[in-house]
Amino acid sequence: VSGLATGWRRLSARLARAPWLAGRGALDLVATMTLILLLIYSEGVWFVRLPLTLLAIAALLFPGLRLDRRLWLTAALVLLAGNLWTWYDADNHQYVIAYWCLALALALGAGTGGAASTRSANDSLAQSARWIVGLSFLFATAWKLHAPDYLDGTFFHFALLADSRFHDLSVWLGDLRLAELQANRTALETLLHPAGDLTAVEFSGSTGIRRLAVGMTWWTVAIEALVAAAFLSPAGSLPYRIRDGLLLAFILTTYLFAPVTGFGWVLLVMGFAQTPRGATARRLAYVALFLALQLYRAPWPRLVDWMLGS
Amino acid sequence: MTPPRRRPRALWLLVPALLTVVAVGQHVLATASTLSPWKGGGFGMFSTVDAPVARFVRAHVVAGSVEYAVDPPAALAARVRIIRAWPRPGNVDDLARRLARLRWTAADFGHAVPTAAPIGGREPSADEEPSEPLAVESVRVAVWRYRFDPAGPGLEAETILETTVAVGEER
Numbered sequence: 001v002s003g004l005a006t007g008w009r010r011l012s013a014r015l016a017r018a019p020w021l022a023g024r025g026a027l028d029l030v031a032t033m034t035l036i037l038l039l040i041y042s043e044g045v046w047f048v049r050l051p052l053t054l055l056a057i058a059a060l061l062f063p064g065l066r067l068d069r070r071l072w073l074t075a076a077l078v079l080l081a082g083n084l085w086t087w088y089d090a091d092n093h094q095y096v097i098a099y100w101c102l103a104l105a106l107a108l109g110a111g112t113g114g115a116a117s118t119r120s121a122n123d124s125l126a127q128s129a130r131w132i133v134g135l136s137f138l139f140a141t142a143w144k145l146h147a148p149d150y151l152d153g154t155f156f157h158f159a160l161l162a163d164s165r166f167h168d169l170s171v172w173l174g175d176l177r178l179a180e181l182q183a184n185r186t187a188l189e190t191l192l193h194p195a196g197d198l199t200a201v202e203f204s205g206s207t208g209i210r211r212l213a214v215g216m217t218w219w220t221v222a223i224e225a226l227v228a229a230a231f232l233s234p235a236g237s238l239p240y241r242i243r244d245g246l247l248l249a250f251i252l253t254t255y256l257f258a259p260v261t262g263f264g265w266v267l268l269v270m271g272f273a274q275t276p277r278g279a280t281a282r283r284l285a286y287v288a289l290f291l292a293l294q295l296y297r298a299p300w301p302r303l304v305d306w307m308l309g310s
Numbered sequence: 311m312t313p314p315r316r317r318p319r320a321l322w323l324l325v326p327a328l329l330t331v332v333a334v335g336q337h338v339l340a341t342a343s344t345l346s347p348w349k350g351g352g353f354g355m356f357s358t359v360d361a362p363v364a365r366f367v368r369a370h371v372v373a374g375s376v377e378y379a380v381d382p383p384a385a386l387a388a389r390v391r392i393i394r395a396w397p398r399p400g401n402v403d404d405l406a407r408r409l410a411r412l413r414w415t416a417a418d419f420g421h422a423v424p425t426a427a428p429i430g431g432r433e434p435s436a437d438e439e440p441s442e443p444l445a446v447e448s449v450r451v452a453v454w455r456y457r458f459d460p461a462g463p464g465l466e467a468e469t470i471l472e473t474t475v476a477v478g479e480e481r
Contacts, residue, residue, distance in 0.1 A: 083351065087349065087350060087351075087395075088349055088362065088391050088392045088394075088395035088396065089349075089391065089395075090349070090351070091355060092351065092353050092355050095329075095332065095351040099325050099328065099329050102324070102325050102328070103322065103325045106321045106322055106324060106325065107322065124321070124322045125322075127322045128322045128325050128326070131322075131325070131326035131329075132325060132326065132329060135326055135329050135330060135333070136329070136353055139333040139337070139352060139353035139354075140353040140354075140355075140356075140357070142337070142353075143337070143347055143352065143353060143354035143357040143358075144356075144357045146337075146341075146357075147347060147354070147357040147358040147360075148358070149358050149359055149360075149457070149458070150357050150358060153460070154359065154458055154459075154460055155356070155357065155358055155359055157458065157460045158359050158458035158460075159356075184464075187464065187465070188465065191366075191456060191465055191467060192366045194367075194368065194369070194379060194380070194381035194382075195379035195381070196368070196379075197379075198467070199466065199467045199468075200463055200464070200465060200466045200467065201463070201464055201465050202463045202464045203458075203463075203464030203465060205460070210460065220356070258356070
């Protein structure tokens with residue numbers, strides 16, 4: 001660990017003057033990362049996906065468009081209209097991406113060429129990013145404290161037994177067999193059958209799942225509350241100073257098991273945008289994790305099992 | 311030369327303000343009505359089992375003394391998804407009226423419960439007797455949601471909303 005930390009510090013020192021980690025270069029990197037996010041993770045109806053894809057491709061091909069506020073305002077309006085139109089399908093991160101594009105549009109003035117306007121745009125983006133992250137986590141925490149079936153572990157218990165996104169985790173750490181998960185899936189489908197008349201079905205579980213659910217419940221609500229407190233704390237306070245570590249810890253632990261890469265990416269872009277000038281190591285960590293999050297998509301538990309021959 | 315226009319410094323506040331208005335509004339609606347905490351931009355995902363996928367629609371057409379279970383056709387899929395996210399008397403009633411306007415024929419998709427399918431939904435095979443349209447008297451639509459009880463049998467479903475529309479009164 002100490003070797004890794006030393007290596008990271010050396011790399012950060014070497015990159016401290018890298019043009020893409022400061023000033024207009026950093027602004028350009030934020031815009032580029034957001035464009036990649038729009039290109040890969042724009043979801044929903046065609047009239048959202050198509051214009052966003054075209055806008056993203058155009059701005060990636062022609063760098064002059066990347067810091068044009070009209071492009072970001074169009075992207076924000078398309079996303080907001082899409083969220084309004086398909087509110088019953090839109091996930092939280094689709095709202096966050098829309099807010100972030102709007103923040104970019106508001107931060108980028110007509111004269112972004114000068115050093116003063118670049119600094120002003122960076123400052124405005126940093127403020128927006130801190131508030132979007134802080135408020136998103138605040139409301140997520142509020143829901144977890146308020147929901148009737150979260151704090152007692154019921155939600156994650158159910159997710160581990162029925163949500164296919166958690167199946168690897170359930171098998172790996174929850175002592176549950178794939179056949180039991182499949183049986184739960186079949187029971188759920190029977191309950192939901194349009195011609196069904198059942199009002200209850202049985203589920204298979206394990207003590208390991210219960211323990212895992214309780215651990216995930218408390219870790220998630222604790223880290224989300226800490227991120228909210230840190231990002232909304234006054235500048236200079238202790239929580240404020242450790243905010244990047246908390247956000248990175250949340251992303252590292254959450255998206256390993258909940259593969260919502262689009263949400264992870266927008267958090268990383270905003271995390272990068274709100275770091276102060278000169279915080280090279282933290283900026284580098286956000287960029288590194290932006291790349292690494294794609295590696296999370298590999299079926300690691302199954303690969304480890306395969307390598308161990310089990 | 312025209313000087314560059316200066317934007318108000320506090321313009322960035324617009325985004326956090328918009329986020330807060332949407333999230334607070336969603337929290338109020340989901341607490342006071344049947345809106346799923348997962349939807350509406352309030353950051354309630356992964357906080358409760360009560361997601362739209364935990365809600366389901368059961369619809370029946372009544373013909374004679376028999377209740378036939380029906381699966382709403384694909385053309386009504388978006389309406390069903392809206393109902394699962396936020397069931398309200400108005401949209402459940404609207405679905406029932408739309409189902410009542412369709413013509414139904416007895417069908418069997420391999421389930422013990424009698425079922426019906428909308429006419430035109432599929433072509434009958436060559437060796438199949440053409441079915442007569444059912445004389446549907448009413449349509450009943452119920453919105454259910456399941457809850458998970460870790461100490462109990464598993465999933466237990468309960469009705470959130472239910473409506474019945476008599477054929478002839480659906481317009």
